[in-house]
Amino acid sequence: MAIKIAFIGAGSTIFMKNIIGDVLHHPSLRDADIALMDIDATRLEDSVLVAKKMITSMGVAAKVTPYTDQRAALEGANFVVVAFQIGGYRPCTVTDFDIPKSYGLDQTIADTLGIGGIMRGLRTVPHLWSICEDMLQVCPDATLLQYVNPMAINTWAIGARYPQIKQVGLCHSVQGTAEELARDLGVETSDLRYRAAGINHMAFYLDFEERLKDGTCRDLYPALKAGYDEGRFPTATGANARCPNYVRYEVMKHFGLFVTESSEHFAEYVPWFIKSHRPDLIEQFQIPLDEYPLRCEEQIAEWITQAKALRKAPAIEVEQSHEYAATIMNAITTGTPAVIYGNIPNSGQIPQLPLGAAVEVPCLVDANGIQPTTVTDIPPQLIAMMRSNINVQELTVQALLTENREHIYHAAMMDPRTAAELDLRQIRKLVDELLAAHGDWMPDWVSGKITS
Numbered sequence: 001m002a003i004k005i006a007f008i009g010a011g012s013t014i015f016m017k018n019i020i021g022d023v024l025h026h027p028s029l030r031d032a033d034i035a036l037m038d039i040d041a042t043r044l045e046d047s048v049l050v051a052k053k054m055i056t057s058m059g060v061a062a063k064v065t066p067y068t069d070q071r072a073a074l075e076g077a078n079f080v081v082v083a084f085q086i087g088g089y090r091p092c093t094v095t096d097f098d099i100p101k102s103y104g105l106d107q108t109i110a111d112t113l114g115i116g117g118i119m120r121g122l123r124t125v126p127h128l129w130s131i132c133e134d135m136l137q138v139c140p141d142a143t144l145l146q147y148v149n150p151m152a153i154n155t156w157a158i159g160a161r162y163p164q165i166k167q168v169g170l171c172h173s174v175q176g177t178a179e180e181l182a183r184d185l186g187v188e189t190s191d192l193r194y195r196a197a198g199i200n201h202m203a204f205y206l207d208f209e210e211r212l213k214d215g216t217c218r219d220l221y222p223a224l225k226a227g228y229d230e231g232r233f234p235t236a237t238g239a240n241a242r243c244p245n246y247v248r249y250e251v252m253k254h255f256g257l258f259v260t261e262s263s264e265h266f267a268e269y270v271p272w273f274i275k276s277h278r279p280d281l282i283e284q285f286q287i288p289l290d291e292y293p294l295r296c297e298e299q300i301a302e303w304i305t306q307a308k309a310l311r312k313a314p315a316i317e318v319e320q321s322h323e324y325a326a327t328i329m330n331a332i333t334t335g336t337p338a339v340i341y342g343n344i345p346n347s348g349q350i351p352q353l354p355l356g357a358a359v360e361v362p363c364l365v366d367a368n369g370i371q372p373t374t375v376t377d378i379p380p381q382l383i384a385m386m387r388s389n390i391n392v393q394e395l396t397v398q399a400l401l402t403e404n405r406e407h408i409y410h411a412a413m414m415d416p417r418t419a420a421e422l423d424l425r426q427i428r429k430l431v432d433e434l435l436a437a438h439g440d441w442m443p444d445w446v447s448g449k450i451t452s
Helices: 013-024 041-058 070-074 088-102 114-138 151-161 173-185 221-229 246-255 279-284 291-312 325-334 380-402 406-414 416-421 424-441
Strands: 004-008 033-037 063-067 079-082 143-146 166-169 192-199 202-211 217-219 338-345 358-366 369-372
Touching: 004 013, 004 070, 013 033, 013 041, 013 291, 013 325, 033 041, 033 070, 041 063, 041 291, 063 070, 070 114, 079 114, 079 325, 088 114, 088 291, 088 424, 114 143, 114 151, 114 380, 114 406, 114 416, 114 424, 143 151, 143 325, 151 166, 151 338, 151 358, 151 380, 166 358, 166 369, 173 192, 173 202, 173 221, 192 380, 202 380, 221 246, 246 380, 325 338, 325 358, 325 369, 338 369, 380 406, 406 416, 406 424
Parallel strands: 004 033, 004 079, 033 063, 079 143, 143 166
Antiparallel strands: 166 338, 192 202, 192 358, 202 217, 338 358, 358 369
16 A cells, blocks of 8 residues: 655645655655645645656656645645745744844844744644644554744644654754765765754754774864864855854854854854844854845745746656655655654653753654654753753743743743843833734734634
8 A cells, every 4th residue: 555645835845846856766655645735726736736747757656636625635644744834924924023123133034943933833833733633533643744943842832732643853954064064174975974962953963073984983073173263164155155154163162062053043042143232243253134034035036937947847857855754754664774863852862951842863763663862961051052942942832832921921031032132021012012913823812812
């Protein structure tokens, strides 16, 4: 019987193309039954067209079926891939940037932590819970592969309300950063050996080595630190041309290890780099304020061009990405072991962090499913930094679980970046303004609506 893969949020056509393209490269998945679901019929139609052309180009037996009904798409699924943005770039992301900016609170990405991440979590988690509820009814044994931000808040909230759901939150920051550092160091990515752990977007490389021809390994941290001290790193090429990694190298200099998430993200997770009264810091560390809206505008324009070309193309070249989803599906289906970095609710994998919190650790995947490893050697200064972000995540999850609006204020007040810029009364007023502006995109309890 063919494996069924349900893709919720399939209107994200380029991301869908990457995941399904990876799937079609695995012999065990080439005859998969692929259910593509989205509430936007036009974008769904584009995705179905692209998926069918990929299948034809690969000459495989996979089947694609479109759905606008979530539960119908999930029926009998073995794997559920989730990739959506509740409220979209417009209006919600624009709101998350514009209103804080009027308070003097600048952001770079605003989708994971900070005031923008809190708002996105409030919008997103109820929809993820609805997927979990449907999964319990029609595919209780399926594995949920979750690609939605804010990753840590989402993973924590799913684990808290639906612990029986087999889930993993997936991000490409660990493998992506390794490639960036390989470029800086002038070594082959294939020769890297590393081990990372922490929380999503704040995991650190505990080991970062190069495998030499004689089979031994060389610690690359001395070279990274010397390169930064001497002004040779970071390089500003490729993906880093607009946002070079000065923030991450500076954090390594003071805290000892290199973080796995980009500098533009990391700058807004901590209180040291973005300050309205210190424009010199923005210039010195080349921090790209309002980066996410700029990317969204670029991606929208690029998608219009790509969509036109994909619709006309008789065939589509199917490349492989560095996402983990298809690797996980193949490992579970065939029993062939694989190692990935996954976000899971902490049940002791990082004993220095709270139980239930979403932690990112190496995971073995095989026929037994996703099996996270235990990591006990994260330096205490990095655990302390993670806890500053976990405070915000936990209070946001508590607001959602208990439907307590006060905890939304508490989450914002504990956020390192927000607290570095605004006082308590300003934060409360900002939260009120954001919640009002988001209106129906927020859960009913936020505004005190009573549902029958």
